[in-house]
Amino acid sequence: MLVLALDTTTRGGSVAVVTDDRVLVERSGDATRSHAERLPAEIVSALGDASVSVDDIDAFAVASGPGSFTGLRVGIATIQGLALATSRGVVAVSALEALAHLASADRGVGDLIAVWMDAYRHEVFSALYRVSAPEAYSEGRLEEIEGPVVSTPDATLARWLGLGCRPAIWIGDGTAVYATMIEGTGEVRKTEPMAAAIGRIAISRGRARGTIDPAAIQPLYVRRPDAEVARDR
Numbered sequence: 001m002l003v004l005a006l007d008t009t010t011r012g013g014s015v016a017v018v019t020d021d022r023v024l025v026e027r028s029g030d031a032t033r034s035h036a037e038r039l040p041a042e043i044v045s046a047l048g049d050a051s052v053s054v055d056d057i058d059a060f061a062v063a064s065g066p067g068s069f070t071g072l073r074v075g076i077a078t079i080q081g082l083a084l085a086t087s088r089g090v091v092a093v094s095a096l097e098a099l100a101h102l103a104s105a106d107r108g109v110g111d112l113i114a115v116w117m118d119a120y121r122h123e124v125f126s127a128l129y130r131v132s133a134p135e136a137y138s139e140g141r142l143e144e145i146e147g148p149v150v151s152t153p154d155a156t157l158a159r160w161l162g163l164g165c166r167p168a169i170w171i172g173d174g175t176a177v178y179a180t181m182i183e184g185t186g187e188v189r190k191t192e193p194m195a196a197a198i199g200r201i202a203i204s205r206g207r208a209r210g211t212i213d214p215a216a217i218q219p220l221y222v223r224r225p226d227a228e229v230a231r232d233r
Contacts, residue, residue, distance in 0.1 A: 001019070001020055001058045001059060001203050001206060001207070002017070002018075002019050002052065002056055002057055002058045002059075003017070003018045003019075003057065003058065003059050003060065003061050003091075003199040003202050003203055003206075004016075004017055004043070004046075004047070004054070004057045004060050004061070004082070004199070005017075005018060005060075005061040005062070005195045005196065005198040005199030005202060006039075006043070006060075006061070006062050006063070006075050006078065006079055006195060006198075007062075007063040007075070007095065007098070007193070007194040007195045007198055008035045008039075008062075008063065008067070008068070008071040008072060008074055008075030008078075009063045009065060009066065009067025009068065009071060009072065009075075009095040009117075009194075010067060010068070010071070010173070011031045011068070011071070012028050012029045012030070012031035012193075013028070013029040013035060013071065013075070013195075014026060014027060014028045014029060014193035014194060014195035014196075015027060015029070015039075015042050015043055015046045015195050016046070016193075016195035016196040016198070016199050017046055017047065017049075017050040017052060017057075017199070018196055018199030018200055018202075018203065020203060023196040023199070023200075024049075024050040024052075025046045025049045025050045026193055026195055026196040027042070027045075027046060027193070028193045029042055030042075034070075034074075035070075035071050035074040035075060036074050039074065039075075039078055040078075043078070043082075054082060054085075054086060055086060057082075057086065057088060058088065059088055059089050059090065059091060059202060059203075059206050059211050060079045060082055060083045060088055060089075060090045060091075060214075061079075061090065061091045061092075061093060061198050061199050061201070061202035062075055062076055062078075062079040062090065062091075062092055062093070062198070062217065063075065063092075063093060063094070063095045063098065063194060063195075063198055064076070064092035064093060064094055064095075064217065064218065064219055064220045065094065065095060065219050065220030065221055065222065066094075066095065066096070066117065066119070066125040066148060066150070066220055066221060066222040066223070067095055067117070067125075069221065072219050072221070073219070076092075076217050076219060079214070079217075080214040080215070080217065083214040084214050088211070089206070089210070089211025089212060089213065089214075090211055090212055090213070090214050090216075090217060091201070091202035091205050091206050091211055091212070092212070092217045092218070093198045093201050093202060093205075094127070094148065094220055095117065095194060095220075096115045096117065096125065096126070096127040096148055096172075097127070097129075097142065097201070098194040098197040098198045098201060099115045099117070099171045099172050099191065099194060099197075100113045100115050100127065100129045100142055100171070101136070101137055101141065101142065101197050101200075101201060102171060102189070102192055102194070102197050103115070103169045103170075103171035103189045104129070104131050104136070104141065104142065104169070105136055107131050107168065107169060108131060108134075109131050109132060109133065109134060110130065110131060110132075111130070111131045111168040111169065112128065112129070112130055112131075112145070112165055112166065112167045112168050112169075112186075113128070113129045113130070113131065113142070113167065113168070113169050113171070114126070114127075114128055114160070114167035114169065114170045114171070114182075114186065115127045115128075115129070115170075115171055115172045116153065116156070116170065116171075116172040116173075116174030116175050116178065116182075117172045117173060117174050118172075118173045118174040118177050119150050119174070119222075119223065122152060122153075123150050123151060123152055123153070123223075124150070124151070124152075124153045124156060124172075124174040124177075124178070125148060125149070125150050125174070125222050125223075126146070126148070126149050126150075126151070126153075126156045126174070127144065127146060127147055127148050127149070128144075128145040128146040128160060128165060128167070129142040129143060129144055129145060130142070130143045130145055131143075136200075137197070137200040137201055137203075137204050138204050139204050139205060139208045139209075145165060146159075146160070148220060148222045149222070150222045150223045153174065153178040153181055153182075154181060157181060157182065157185070166185060166186065167185065167186040168186050168187065169186055169187050169188075169189055170182055170185075170186050170187065170188045170189065171188070171189040171191060172191055173191050175188050175191075176191075
């Protein structure tokens with residue numbers, strides 16, 4: 001299976017072309033420019049470097065969130081357009097899950113993986129996973145202990161420790177922002193581009209569950225957009 005994967009949950013984001021057994025291309029985006037400005041050229045460049053065309057792609061994959069509302073909308077719309085134009089299916093992957101898979105690459109069964117993404121406003125998007133299968137990026141690789149939540153980092157850490165969950169590995173840009181808070185609670189991994197991980201998860205998930213129609217993608221916002229909050233007020 002040949003997959004084009006896209007992540008626009010962060011300012012830079014990334015794009016990758018992945019096959020069953022390897023990553024053909026992965027590159028980070030130019031964080032000085034908006035996703036809307038640069039995405040078409042970055043996707044065309046990645047396909048060219050992988051020596052494939054968009055018609056060669058078997059399925060498309062995209063980070064469904066959480067992250068920048070604008071970034072998510074641009075990324076999802078881009079993948080939907082490509083999938084519709086080529087009559088291909090899509091796999092949507094949580095950015096939190098993708099980061100957890102990256103962090104679990106060399107970990108054994110039973111290890112806890114904590115993901116913190118900076119949600120600003122002194123909050124983090126978080127999720128907690130346990131490694132439950134030996135094969136990297138497989139469908140059963142990670143067990144979700146706590147799904148995507150947004151809250152203050154101190155409340156999140158207290159909640160997990162109160163449940164007896166002490167992470168072995170931490171990952172995500174939120175771990176850098178709140179490094180002093182989690183010091184001594186586990187190893188902190190450097191956050192890497194996510195597109196290749198999203199592509200590899202999509203291959204495994206696509207085989208196990210199949211792809212979905214592009215129109216069925218649901219953004220994982222976790223927190224309500226400011227516009228909705230203001231409207232309700």
